[in-house]
Amino acid sequence: MTHEQTTGPARPPAPPLPDRPPTVAYESLAGLSARCAAWLSAERDRIEGELRAAYGKPPTAAVTEPRPAPDPVPPAAAPLIELLDRLAGLAGDPPAAAGPVLDRVRRGVVAALAASGVTPVEDTGPVDPARHHVVATRDDPSGLLSDRIAETVRPGYLWRDVLLRPQEVVSYVPYECPRHPQAEAECGRQDAR
Known part of the structure; x- marks a missing residue:
């Protein structure tokens, strides 16, 4: 038996890590940060180039100016x-x-x-789950106001387009008659009026 048959196929040696000298044990935080930022920028440019090539768009020059935070x-x-x-x-x-x-x-x-730049959110109208947090409900016997704001408990706040806090509201819900026979009789009398 050969050595390869007993131990499995030979593994290729691991490539050395790029831009990292093996003798340096400690590195300053600023140096590490700069190296990571350069690597991330190069990776972003490489991925953008691959995506442009895959979708048939001609590659353009990489963005060199920093993006504003x-x-x-x-x-x-x-x-x-x-x-x-x-x-x-x-x-x-x-x-x-x-x-x-x-x-x-x-x-x-x-x-x-x-x-x-912070503005209060005190909407009226339909409840929007992205902007409103329903903290209570109120019956809507007419059926015309369901899923609309009945009242504001606490206003919400926006900073530019960022929701800092949703508006806390009471929402109308469809009115449902109780399920026991006496209440159903009363509900039927209300509907007949």
């Missing part, structure tokens, strides 16, 4: 939104609701949010 959400948005929620909770107290101070503070917070 998306602007971060203003850091003051979350505390200001929380402050508006607390102010809305104070509105139920008779002393706080009677004075104009609370309303002036609320308007100032809304203006600060608007200055940072």
